[in-house]
Amino acid sequence: MTQKEILSNALKDVLSREYGHAYTHEEMAELLCCEKQTQPYYMMYSKLYRLCMEQGKLLESLPKFGYKVAEPDDHLSLAKRQVKQSVKKAKHATSIMKHAPTDRMSPVAREAHQRVSDRYLLLTAKMTEAVTEINKLERQPRSAIELQC
Numbered sequence: 001m002t003q004k005e006i007l008s009n010a011l012k013d014v015l016s017r018e019y020g021h022a023y024t025h026e027e028m029a030e031l032l033c034c035e036k037q038t039q040p041y042y043m044m045y046s047k048l049y050r051l052c053m054e055q056g057k058l059l060e061s062l063p064k065f066g067y068k069v070a071e072p073d074d075h076l077s078l079a080k081r082q083v084k085q086s087v088k089k090a091k092h093a094t095s096i097m098k099h100a101p102t103d104r105m106s107p108v109a110r111e112a113h114q115r116v117s118d119r120y121l122l123l124t125a126k127m128t129e130a131v132t133e134i135n136k137l138e139r140q141p142r143s144a145i146e147l148q149c
Contacts, residue, residue: 001033003044006032006033006044007044007047007048007051009031010031010032010044010048011048011051011052011055013031014048014052014057014059014069015052015055015057017057017069018069019057019069019070019071019072020068020069020071021068021069022062022065022066022067022068022069023066023067023068024065024066025037025065025066026066027066028041028045028066028067029041032044032045032048045059045067052069057069057070058070058074058075058078060074060078076138080131080134083127083130083131083134084131086127087124087127087128087131090120090123090124090127091124093120093124094117094120094121094124097113097116097117097120098117100113100117102114
């Protein structure tokens with residue numbers, strides 16, 4: 001079977017399952033026609049994850065077990081987790097830029113570093129601001145949110 005056929009069959013299987021259905025790593029490996037927890041397994045899983053997400057079925061990781069089809073009500077918290085991880089990565093990138101040995105860089109590299117560094121700082125600030133706003137909106141009762149619109 002080709003990779004496309006394997007992914008198509010796996011997608012059909014996931015889409016046919018109820019929300020909350022769990023797959024062990026063994027079951028997922030069988031579905032993806034590869035050995036569990038290997039590089040090909042994670043590559044195929046990543047592709048399946050994207051395909052499922054585009055169809056409204058998000059696969060959620062269950063540490064030391066496998067994956068489950070996330071409940072619709074959990075999509076927001078899973079998205080928030082991704083945003084928070086992105087903010088951490090952006091802050092780490094900003095830290096790398098901040099502590100770079102600019103005095104040892106060539107003039108061209110130093111100029112490029114300065115341009116990019118400014119953008120990283122702006123990006124990190126905006127992402128942090130967005131997370132704060134999202135957290136604030138989540139804490140408000142629904143009627144208060146509707147009044148803002």
